[in-house]
Amino acid sequence: MRLLMLGGTEFVGRAVVEAALDRGWEVTVFHRGRHAPPAGVTSLIGDRTTGPEGLAALATGSWDVVVDTWSAAPSAVRDAARLLADRVGRFAYVSSRSVYAWPAAAGLAEDGPLVEGSPDDGEVPYAEAKRGGELAATAAFGADRTLSVRAGLIIGPYENVGRLPWWLGRIAQGGPVLAPGPATLPIQYIDARDLAEWTLDAVAAGLSGPYNLVSPPGHATMGELLDACVRATGSDAELRWAEPEALLAAGAAPWSELPVWLPPGEMFDAMYTADVSRAVGAGLRCRPAAETVADTWTWLESLGGTAPQRPDRPQVGLSPEREAEVVAALGG
Incomplete structure (x- = not known):
């Protein structure tokens, strides 16, 4: 081809x-x-x-x-x-x-x-x-x-938007880490490499029309993603889980200040409950979250720990000062 x-x-x-x-x-x-x-x-x-x-x-x-x-x-x-x-x-x-x-x-x-x-x-x-x-x-x-x-949400090596790289960088610093819960919250995303493989398979097979392309519901949770970050970095980070209602009351901004995370509700339904049965029927395969996280960390380490950032996208993640403010507002 x-x-x-x-x-x-x-x-x-x-x-x-x-x-x-x-x-x-x-x-x-x-x-x-x-x-x-x-x-x-x-x-x-x-x-x-x-x-x-x-x-x-x-x-x-x-x-x-x-x-x-x-x-x-x-x-x-x-x-x-x-x-x-x-x-x-x-x-x-x-x-x-x-x-x-x-x-x-x-x-x-x-x-x-x-x-x-x-x-x-x-x-x-x-x-x-x-x-x-x-x-x-x-x-x-x-x-x-x-x-x-x-x-939907795309993560993996070469990410230049900063979502998974921010979590890896923050968790690599170790110590207590504010973790947006619940840990069992399901998330949908696609590793860029799985997107690539599916897309090439699809064009080779002559497929056409629209396909939702994210992992099937239940493929991963917020807890599995962040636990994988702890393991990949080998840090002594301690994930301290906070419930959605408490985080929102403390002023933490979903998605931007706490990348990947969305509380249950309208935004969550829109982002993390997609029907992907058409893509799965056409051969979509998604690697485990732990593999995506570990490979992204390996790539980040090869760059000295700093990921590239698209100039047309805002920086994401809590600054140390903002994290301290949110933790204080949570009574921690």
Whole structure:
């Protein structure tokens, strides 16, 4: 198989590229040159944010599949898809479960109501951008040649958003660690490498249409994730669990100050109760949480403990001062 990866030097794109190389696929990476692509690929330099002229390096060539993770202006997806439609077999767009109209009901499958979006949009909010990207890909390639991978929370090696890296860094410091409970709270996420493997399997099998792509309900809990962080780092951290009601009363912000964690309620239902039966039926396999955590820690250690941070995403996690404030408010 010949793969064209739009991006491919960071996080999800890099995971896709490495998975394809492991399969012996021929891989071309189109990127801006800000980061070195993996060894073994053909590298094409361009900048799709500058409009069609930034795609000049893609003016020739043909591939079996193109994978795109773009999450900004949908018009960039549109321009690339139009340019490639006659020279590429299939288009896989890594979208998001954020495309579902808010609030997304518990147990929502792929036929749920969607946000408005347009393939011609410029800079728009994330949900509308991802929906516009889906529409752009489908308009150029047709529904039968377009795969929309609606991912939820993505973690694993190369993460440049900071959620799992923050927990690993905090727990590596040791001592008492504020842990948002209950420990039995189920979470849904996808390791970027499992997303990559499933996506490549799907395009090779000729699948099309939308698929929710996160782990099945019950795959992991908040407690299992943080316990795995303690084991991976080998620290003397002591997880001190606090109940959701107490944390909210103490002013702790779910998701941002306490990454990954959401209290039971509307946001939890939207993020952590997705129906993924379609993807499971199409071969989705998710590695254990302990493996994802351990491999992410190994990667972090190789970088000296500091993960890269996407400039378009805010920093996450409690500062030491904020953690002390929340613990004090909890009476600890």
